[in-house]
Amino acid sequence: xxxxxxxxxxxxxxxxxxxxxxxxxxxxxxxxxxxxxxxxxxxxxxxxxxxxxxxxxxxxxxxxxxxxxxxxxxxxxxxxxxxxxxxxxxxxxxxxxxxxxxxxxxxxxxxxxxxxxxxxxxxxxxxxxxxxxxxxxxxxxxxxxxxxxxxxxxxxxxxxxxxxxxxxxxxxxxxxxxxxxxxxxxxxxxxxxxxxxxxxxxxxxxxxxxxxxxxxxxxxxx
Amino acid sequence: xxxxxxxxxxxxxxxxxxxxxxxxxxxxxxxxxxxxxxxxxxxxxxxxxxxxxxxxxxxxxxxxxxxxxxxxxxxxxxxxxxxxxxxxxxxxxxxxxxxxxxxxxxxxxxxxxxxxxxxxxxxxxxxxxxxxxxxxxxxxxxxxxxxxxxxxxxxxxxxxxxxxxxxxxxxxxxxxxxxxxxxxxxxxxxxxxxxxxxxxxxxxxxxxxxxxxxxxxxx
Numbered sequence: 305x306x307x308x309x310x311x312x313x314x315x316x317x318x319x320x321x322x323x324x325x326x327x328x329x330x331x332x333x334x335x336x337x338x339x340x341x342x343x344x345x346x347x348x349x350x351x352x353x354x355x356x357x358x359x360x361x362x363x364x365x366x367x368x369x370x371x372x373x374x375x376x377x378x379x380x381x382x383x384x385x386x387x388x389x390x391x392x393x394x395x396x397x398x399x400x401x402x403x404x405x406x407x408x409x410x411x412x413x414x415x416x417x418x419x420x421x422x423x424x425x426x427x428x429x430x431x432x433x434x435x436x437x438x439x440x441x442x443x444x445x446x447x448x449x450x451x452x453x454x455x456x457x458x459x460x461x462x463x464x465x466x467x468x469x470x471x472x473x474x475x476x477x478x479x480x481x482x483x484x485x486x487x488x489x490x491x492x493x494x495x496x497x498x499x500x501x502x503x504x505x506x507x508x509x510x511x512x513x514x515x516x517x518x519x520x521x522x523x524x525x526x
Numbered sequence: 527x528x529x530x531x532x533x534x535x536x537x538x539x540x541x542x543x544x545x546x547x548x549x550x551x552x553x554x555x556x557x558x559x560x561x562x563x564x565x566x567x568x569x570x571x572x573x574x575x576x577x578x579x580x581x582x583x584x585x586x587x588x589x590x591x592x593x594x595x596x597x598x599x600x601x602x603x604x605x606x607x608x609x610x611x612x613x614x615x616x617x618x619x620x621x622x623x624x625x626x627x628x629x630x631x632x633x634x635x636x637x638x639x640x641x642x643x644x645x646x647x648x649x650x651x652x653x654x655x656x657x658x659x660x661x662x663x664x665x666x667x668x669x670x671x672x673x674x675x676x677x678x679x680x681x682x683x684x685x686x687x688x689x690x691x692x693x694x695x696x697x698x699x700x701x702x703x704x705x706x707x708x709x710x711x712x713x714x715x716x717x718x719x720x721x722x723x724x725x726x727x728x729x730x731x732x733x734x735x736x737x738x739x740x741x742x743x744x745x
Contacts, residue, residue, distance in 0.1 A: 351551040351554070352695045367554065370551075386697070387701045387729075388628075392630070426622075427602060427605075430601050432624075437648070465650065466648075467648060
């Protein structure tokens, strides 16, 4: 199991039946592959659909139905399609229960930066600012470090996506919850120690004793 | 009113320097024949209002490739490295707008509103130069309406009067843009007799559409 699969499997456990969920492009999209059996979640894609699914067969790819990255997708029975104003009214209006996004940096205030690296790459915010500002619950799914450098920092150095505090960070090393008292280390991944997580994190972590282990299969982990 | 024409004749109406709204999401739901015709006729110095700049040689990315766009008002350019290179070199001015805000600015433009108040972007770089207004203790950004000279729309079906219906995720910004431009050109996949699109299925009423482009039409 690679680090992205570990993250996706752990995030999938956060989703509850009867909710509307938006998965970002890339790693967050993998979450849909690891939903517990029987869980009834509706997926919104911000390009205008509720009820999006993976493409059931490559031969069924059509030009009028893709995910937000432009990749051909499917739709489940009961799906609905709408325009971009409606799509973001759902996001901002308190109708979206969970958004799962990737991240470049998260800081001690629970701020997320994920839309540009000044002078290097400026993809633009797309729907990320609306999603982080508007979703009831924001889960960041990202690798713990980038090229060995911590991504969980005292203060984000990159432009923020929102001043709203996100709700949970899931990495291949840990599950961390931003709170009024700062970042709380909720879980560590099997095979790692608290010291490993602290060493890979620039931000100060509040650490309950003893820490819990992430519920991903330890035999598959290492 | 008979409003069907060729893409070539429709695009002749568009002058250099025009402000264009073009539907589509990474190329999905973009009127391809109209974009190809803009490139063929070499319309220059365009202002493009769209969700994104798609990819090189895809959708409105073709306008970027050909160097026809001098300003882009979009939410995302991450899928198009050509746009990023042109932005860094100064060949194109890019105004990045959060996607939901872009949708509302276009909707406001087509609805007779001066703008909208949104919590999106408060306290971030997206708030720079914008007025923050507090309502019942919550701060909102004042985002102004957007309008265009022309909207280029992709639809699944049109009837001969111009009523439009859309398909799945190719709908995206199209119905919003059809409200917000002085002149609206729609490129449907098919044109059907009046009455074949039932009233409840019409998303864009015919009064909003000035011209339909028919594939392979000769007039």
